[in-house]
Amino acid sequence: MTGTPEDPRTGPSHRPVPAELRPYLEELVRRTHAACGDFLVSVLAVGSVALGDYRHGRSDVDVMVVVEPSLPGAALHELTGELAHPRLPCPAAGLELVVYGTDAVSRPSGTAGYLLDLNTGPQLPGRASFDPAQSPAFWYVIDRAVAHRAGLVLYGSPAERVVAAPDRTEVLAAVAASVREHTEGEGHLADNRVLNGCRSVVYCRTGRWTAKRAAAREIAATEQRFGPLVAAALHSFERPRTAAAALPAAEVRAFLHWVQEAVDESARTPGP
Template identity: 40%
Template sequence: MDPAVRDYLSALVATARAVLGDDLVGAYAAGSVALDAYRPGRSDVDAALVCAAALDDGSKRALVAGLRHEALPCPARGLELVVYRREVARSGTPEPGFEVELNTGARMAFRVTWSPGERPAGDGRFWYGLDRSILHQGGYRLLGPPAAEAFADLSPADLRTLLVDALRWWLDRPTPAGDAPAPGAEDAVLGAARALVRLRHGVWLPKDAAGRRLVADGWPADLVDRSIAARAGGPPPSGPAARAFQRRVLAEVAAG
């Protein structure tokens, strides 16, 4: 693990413990850190905390105050933190089910969502079930039981439903017309690749590795290679090329 991220996560757990005490029963790194794909300067730090019971308003606010970037500087682009009750984490539910959600960082807009009901539908409600599925497979344990015990996976039907929702959400994002490079198209392509690899092979892979797995499955390499190169600073693919790829993936995922 990147040393700066390791130290930051240790401080994050200590801060959360100071606020929640014995109610903090688990802490896990997720996303690129958990999948061994963290890129300094590009990646976020994704983390999940597990609490024994529902948090009251004062505990939520104290946790946010202690973990926001101004109080605990994040060495990455930003922190994406979600807190779950233990029973929700272990339930395998496709619903958001979180206690509080915090986005904060030097290059990330500050945002707190105090309950799932405040989450705008247009921002997507599929993220949480998919993130917990990733945590079940490979969450990096910082505190508490192994991630595979702390988080239940989704049922096959719920997994497919959330993947379809995610792919449709990405397709709804605006993109420039024409064949000019479209910023963000690389993440749309490789995110779609990761969704299809999860459905086909039953494993969550980092985005670059998922793209390469689809190429090994026989998908054209040009778009995937360009998307991987774009994540290292090269030009992204065009919007129409990315959308064609996404629609092909969506058709297979939706068909099951």
């Protein structure tokens, strides 16, 4: 075994895991280790948990698992069954778990590159993909970039040791693709489209990944024309997913077009 179990309540930044998730993540780590054995390298909380912005009843719990690439395929199928809701009841809106081989995350890449992409949970359509060609790459590029900077260790080696520093050009291409996805709006809540747009602009300005709500407050303070829309998105984000507010469609599109311009401009200039 390449690592030793960590207390899920702390990580390299000593940010606590939300109390609502602690028993769940402890059991997730236990089952992941049981399925992967000595091939398991790291289990990392990413997304809103890592960035300190988890909102119970609204947020997913995002987890990255890193394994030796020689892990037998049968172990991935076993893991899928062991972690599927409701066999392991997910207290969050859903679990988004991605398994990578060390060979895929030890160098920058603009590809999806996963061994398993598992979505499961009470408010998340179930999905288990073993073929990265089935998925748009940009989500995974962004998640790995966040993981390198902020991944919260639940087990094993720290994120910065196993996940390579991302290539800025590849990350900006991924951010641009994510903004296009959110502009189309299919399958995305309006408030999340706006808040992700705010986070994209803050990344372009600063080179750092920020919690969505903190990014939104930063954009509202510096871009007053979008202040009412961002405030409405923040207010809606405090509600459960099923009670999310509808936001003016034309204003959301105009905002995301502005975000796209900011990303394109960042891609043309040296980074921060």
